[in-house]
Amino acid sequence: MTKRTIGVGVIGLGWMGRLHSRSYRKLQEYYPDLDADIQLVAAADPLESNRDAAVSQLGFERVYSDYKDLLSDPDIDVVSICCPNFLHRDVAVATAQAGKPFWIEKPMGVSAAQSQEISAAAQRHNVVTAVGFNYRHTPAIEKARQLIHEGKLGRITNARCWLIADYASSPTGPLTWRYNREQAGAGVLGDLMSHGADLVHYLCGAITDVTAVTGTFIPKRPIPLKAGVGHEGWQVSDELGPVENEDYVAVLARLNDGVIATIESSRVCVGPRAEYVIEVYGTDGSIRWNFERLNELEVCLGRDSEFQGYTRVMANSHFPAFSVFQPSAGTSMGFDDMKVVEAAQFIESVLSGIQYAPSAADACLAAEVVDAAVASAEDGTWHAVAPVTGPLTFDRIDEDTKESHV
Numbered sequence: 517m518t519k520r521t522i523g524v525g526v527i528g529l530g531w532m533g534r535l536h537s538r539s540y541r542k543l544q545e546y547y548p549d550l551d552a553d554i555q556l557v558a559a560a561d562p563l564e565s566n567r568d569a570a571v572s573q574l575g576f577e578r579v580y581s582d583y584k585d586l587l588s589d590p591d592i593d594v595v596s597i598c599c600p601n602f603l604h605r606d607v608a609v610a611t612a613q614a615g616k617p618f619w620i621e622k623p624m625g626v627s628a629a630q631s632q633e634i635s636a637a638a639q640r641h642n643v644v645t646a647v648g649f650n651y652r653h654t655p656a657i658e659k660a661r662q663l664i665h666e667g668k669l670g671r672i673t674n675a676r677c678w679l680i681a682d683y684a685s686s687p688t689g690p691l692t693w694r695y696n697r698e699q700a701g702a703g704v705l706g707d708l709m710s711h712g713a714d715l716v717h718y719l720c721g722a723i724t725d726v727t728a729v730t731g732t733f734i735p736k737r738p739i740p741l742k743a744g745v746g747h748e749g750w751q752v753s754d755e756l757g758p759v760e761n762e763d764y765v766a767v768l769a770r771l772n773d774g775v776i777a778t779i780e781s782s783r784v785c786v787g788p789r790a791e792y793v794i795e796v797y798g799t800d801g802s803i804r805w806n807f808e809r810l811n812e813l814e815v816c817l818g819r820d821s822e823f824q825g826y827t828r829v830m831a832n833s834h835f836p837a838f839s840v841f842q843p844s845a846g847t848s849m850g851f852d853d854m855k856v857v858e859a860a861q862f863i864e865s866v867l868s869g870i871q872y873a874p875s876a877a878d879a880c881l882a883a884e885v886v887d888a889a890v891a892s893a894e895d896g897t898w899h900a901v902a903p904v905t906g907p908l909t910f911d912r913i914d915e916d917t918k919e920s921h922v
């Protein structure tokens with residue numbers, strides 16, 4: 517049977533753009549049953565070195581310096597949006613207007629208002645979406661979600677989530693777009709805490725109210741002379757410029773049904789490299805997962821055993837998606853594999869018209885949590901998280917969810 521050809525365009529060829537590109541390329545190998553023949557048609561980036569890499573390293577057919585030219589390329593059916601945050605709104609709205617489904621990186625907009633605009637455009641033009649909430653796709657997190665929804669932990673009472681990183685811990689690190697409020701939005705809140713909000717949503721349900729404190733601990737950084745990729749490879753000058761957004765946040769959150777959660781996040785801690793942890797507690801058990809050991813799930817079910825306490829379980833073929841990547845327990849998946857799962861969900865959504873991947877609406881909800889936390893940090897009071905409209909996926913457990921597909 518002939519597979520449907522899907523032409524891909526990637527906008528922004530830094531860390532995430534390269535990872536999206538690699539993920540599309542791996543679909544044929546990891547998801548051979550996916551009814552799509554994926555072609556890397558074009559990449560857009562203003563930097564010549566990135567355009568060269570798009571062709572010579574990643575296998576794109578052609579490149580553009582202006583993303584608008586990519587959007588008008590008739591061979592492009594779907595678009596990955598991997599440029600800096602401040603461009604997401606304009607690029608995503610134009611992509612939706614062009615009738616092309618898009619896979620966009622988080623945070624979706626630099627504010628909840630921008631995220632709403634993006635989500636509304638996707639709904640208006642009837643295009644499916646995917647958002648880079650990759651931690652959802654870890655087999656251990658999917659297994660934890662199954663246990664929670666099967667009632668194995670009893671009634672969920674509370675969750676603790678922390679995302680503590682060191683990528684900005686050196687004061688000599690470059691003043692990239694990430695530290696500029698107009699270009700990035702809220703600092704570590706959009707960058708890391710939004711992942712935490714999505715994990716809490718995915719495992720425990722929607723956050724309804726928050727109170728928060730924030731801090732900026734490294735107020736100035738050297739101005740870059742030459743761009744790198746992601747956090748690495750930048751050249752800097754001796755001149756310092758101001759950091760305009762948050763290095764740290766601590767959030768106390770209320771969810772429906774009396775569930776309480778804390779989310780703490782920092783980009784400037786020395787020690788943990790990328791310690792992204794979620795613990796979920798119920799009346800009959802609990803789970804704990806740490807991204808630094810992403811192939812492990814700590815589980816405690818019941819309280820009557822002589823050996824009550826966490827059992828460390830290695831991901832195995834009973835964990836969703838694990839067998840796609842590894843033949844047996846003890847062999848490990850990595851960060852890039854989560855993006856392949858995300859790519860598969862996105863393409864499956866494009867083929868079927870059913871939203872499987874984390875959606876623009878899910879990203880709006882995370883953005884509303886970020887905005888409510890910023891507002892709370894400013895005035896010291898609790899803030900309600902504004903409700904969102906659109907195809908939320910975080911609380912869907914039915915035969916239409918991705919679990920029955922990819």
Ligand SMILES: NC(=O)c1ccc[n+]([C@@H]2O[C@H](COP(=O)([O-])OP(=O)(O)OC[C@H]3O[C@@H](n4cnc5c(N)ncnc54)[C@H](O)[C@@H]3O)[C@@H](O)[C@H]2O)c1
Pocket residue numbers: 527528529530531532533560561562563566581582583598599600601603621622623648649650707744745746747
């Ligand atoms: N899901 C995750 O875990 C994760 C991890 C890292 C970054 N991100 C997100 O991915 C996005 C990109 O981050 P990154 O680390 O790849 O950044 P990066 O700085 O490495 O790459 C950004 C790229 O966008 C390009 N660009 C700038 N202006 C452009 C324009 N007008 N048109 C097209 N391209 C343009 C830059 O030249 C650069 O190549 C951000 O939204 C970030 O928050 C997500």
